[in-house]
Amino acid sequence: MSAFEERLKTFMPMMLGAEPLKLDANGAPPAGMDLRVPHLLTNNGKPCGLASGLVASTLVSNMESNRILHAVGSLLADLVEAPPDEIPLRLKALIEAHDFIVRHLDQALTATEDSIAQMRASSFPHTEWKRRTH
Amino acid sequence: MSDARKFKERLAGLAVIDWQAPAIQPGMPPSMSPLVAARLISVQGRNVGILDGVTAEHLLQGIESTRLLCALNDHLEAMLRAHHEKNPALMSEMFRDLLEAGRAATASHIEKSFDAIDRAMDEHEVLERQEQTH
Numbered sequence: 304m305s306a307f308e309e310r311l312k313t314f315m316p317m318m319l320g321a322e323p324l325k326l327d328a329n330g331a332p333p334a335g336m337d338l339r340v341p342h343l344l345t346n347n348g349k350p351c352g353l354a355s356g357l358v359a360s361t362l363v364s365n366m367e368s369n370r371i372l373h374a375v376g377s378l379l380a381d382l383v384e385a386p387p388d389e390i391p392l393r394l395k396a397l398i399e400a401h402d403f404i405v406r407h408l409d410q411a412l413t414a415t416e417d418s419i420a421q422m423r424a425s426s427f428p429h430t431e432w433k434r435r436t437h
Numbered sequence: 438m439s440d441a442r443k444f445k446e447r448l449a450g451l452a453v454i455d456w457q458a459p460a461i462q463p464g465m466p467p468s469m470s471p472l473v474a475a476r477l478i479s480v481q482g483r484n485v486g487i488l489d490g491v492t493a494e495h496l497l498q499g500i501e502s503t504r505l506l507c508a509l510n511d512h513l514e515a516m517l518r519a520h521h522e523k524n525p526a527l528m529s530e531m532f533r534d535l536l537e538a539g540r541a542a543t544a545s546h547i548e549k550s551f552d553a554i555d556r557a558m559d560e561h562e563v564l565e566r567q568e569q570t571h
Contacts, residue, residue, distance in 0.1 A: 337483040344492060351472065352493075354486025358478055362492070365499025369550065372502040375509060376543040383536050394532075401513045404506055411503055 340421055357418040364411035371407055375400055473561045473568075494557040498550035505546055509539055 340356030354362070378400060382393045474490030488496065512535055519527040 336487070337485055339485075344488065346492060351491070352486060352488035354478065354488060357480070358486040358488075358496070362488075362496045362499065365503050366495055367499075368502040368506050369495070369499045372506055372509075372543060373547055375506070376540070376547050379536065379540040379543060383540060397513070398517065401510065401517065404510045404513070408503070408507060408510060 340418070355418075356421055357415070360414045360418040364414045367407060368411060371404060375404070473564050474557065489561070490557045491554065491561050494554050498553055501546060502550070505542060509535075509543070512539055 336353075338353070338355050342354055342356055342359035343350060344352035344354060344359060344362065375397075378393065378397050382390065382397065385393050472487065472489040475487055476490055476493035477484055478486040478488060478493065478496065512531065516528060516531040516535065519531055
């Protein structure tokens, strides 16, 4: 495990969950909302929100960005304070962090792009609800 | 095309997500138990989610973290390029810039995001206490 990954482990992620939401018997979403691909969000098992798939996936991947950014910020702070002989070692950790950041950004952006495509392909729940009940 | 440039293009492609500051939601969706300090999340004027205050703040701060990570990644990539091209003057200039501007931007964002999330958590506690006394 790289020095950056070791450091990242010290920044605990929030236990955020996102799962597909069960709509009511008529398939109705809450009034006034455009909830395509609806998800129920939970924090430590407790409901903390109701959101479209786009918001749910953006929330989860961006919270991971928060955690990684905190680890990078900590590495940069160490580099500033490091004595000259320790700089190459700290710099190595930062270079390892670069690969980690690239992988995370690719996953985060892919998740958001997929959610946008999924939202565009899905029917607006209100329309679907009206079609089924009128 | 470098990874950093790809990320920049992909971020531009996601301009459809025009996050607006969440507004206070006057009513709760009927299918959800009340959310503490609920915020309405809108994308391009469409209401796409309702989150409790703390989760909404995590979302907004996380989006900024992803943007900042993209910028840091861009800088690190350019620094590594200078290293591979055996350009120590450029490498050292970029390193200095990373330690000054990069670190300052990261530290400032982290501080602001902790403050914003702390405020949201305080508000959450106050509202929860008020709810219990009623």
